[in-house]
Amino acid sequence: MEYDKKIIELALSLYKIDAVKFGEFMTKSGINTPVYFDLRVIVSYPEVMELITSLLYEFAIVDSKFEHVCGVPYTALPIATLLSVKVKKSMLMRRKEAKSYGTKKVIEGHYKVGEKCLIIEDVVTSGSSVMETVNDLRKEGLKAEEAIIILDREQGGRQNLEVNDVKMKALLTMSKLIEILVENNKINKATANDVKYYLQNVKAPNTVAKINRMALAFEKRAEMSKNAIAKQLFNIMAVKKTNLCISVDLTSSTQILELLEKVGNHVCLVKTHVDIIEDFSSDFITSLKELAKKYNFLILEDRKYADIGNTVALQYTGGLYNISNWADCVTCHSLPGEGILKALNIKSNCDKGVFLLAEMSCEGNLITPEYTNETVKMAEKYPDLITGFVCQHKDTFKDPGVIQLTPGVQLQSSKDDLGQVYNTPEKVVLENGGDVIVVGRGIVSAKNPESEAILYKDTLWKCYIKRISGKVE
């Protein structure tokens, strides 16, 4: 039977066995849907299983190269088994929960690091279930770059998988299925229109949120940023291979400029506290900007604004420091409420950024989990302005287009006498989700700041590479 005819037969069979239903249904995420799929029933119909396997086989053998097949648990498991037998490639099985005894393995079967695994799934909405399997395979060093799906609900899953470097092929899309059912008088045009309207208007909820930013490369995340400075910073990190931000907490402008001549090549961001500089002048700013250009880094003024919107607007654009004139981005507290972001948004002309403080590194600080959550919610209203969050945990926010700036870092975990808490590069990047890592005294007070900056840069970058390659224990 030729391919198109088989697809029509598949659509009609799914309808016949009630694997696809029309009416009013509620999805897991609480959204009403006019169409519902339950492909779990296909195991009761060997002829449908056979048809699906032969279609997958045609797809799989055309241009896919793989050593293993793995089904997303549970509905796709029997399908993956049949395909593995047909293509004579080994099957891997992913456990949803690691065993608490014996080998504690998540992936069962024999494989070698670097081998390719083809993923099989029944229905894709946001792609999050496929990504769970992909991430577990990648953690084992397997390559999981391709997924074949029986039905794509066309609600953003394909795009979400693409940004995670997974190419998706689908036997049927929701639109194609509807078209076949209308042509064969199984559903009327009004039902088809309901589904089309639904498809156009309802994308998978929080699809971006489901993508694990920890596993995404900075280049990819740059494409997902809405703020111009975040985009730039992600790209600088990717090009210079550094996620080190130096905090130049020195009181003399000459010392700062001399230090930056030495470390400028090794950092993506320079963080200033302009109000501690004793000999501040406009010449200093001119030289700082020249160095930023010469060494391709951005400038963050760690001003930590915390006043009413009107005052912050004046502090940002005026006074002795005229910060908006030279800083690419600034830090600000959420404490005074949204007015502060409104003010910075108006004054930022769309080409500046803000890092909002959601958490602090010092012990005994008064920030609560509720405060942190509300800060993230507040930021969501200003996607063009927000470069990222100053925070300490990977789950503080989810949007992969936003940057986690984490201070409180030294090569050994320790504390200073005034409550600053230091974690190691491994802890902040691999466990806590830090993207850009702020180091101050660890470099500034070192005997040889240049070699220390290189050491921090290399250590932090290695951690980042380990994180995105999914080899984190």
Ligand SMILES: O=c1ccn([C@@H]2O[C@H](COP(=O)(O)O)[C@@H](O)[C@H]2O)c(=O)[nH]1
């Ligand atoms: O929670 C925060 C927010 C900002 N900082 C700033 O980062 C540097 C850290 O300097 P070290 O010498 O590495 O301690 C400093 O400028 C702070 O103002 C922070 O530490 N914690």
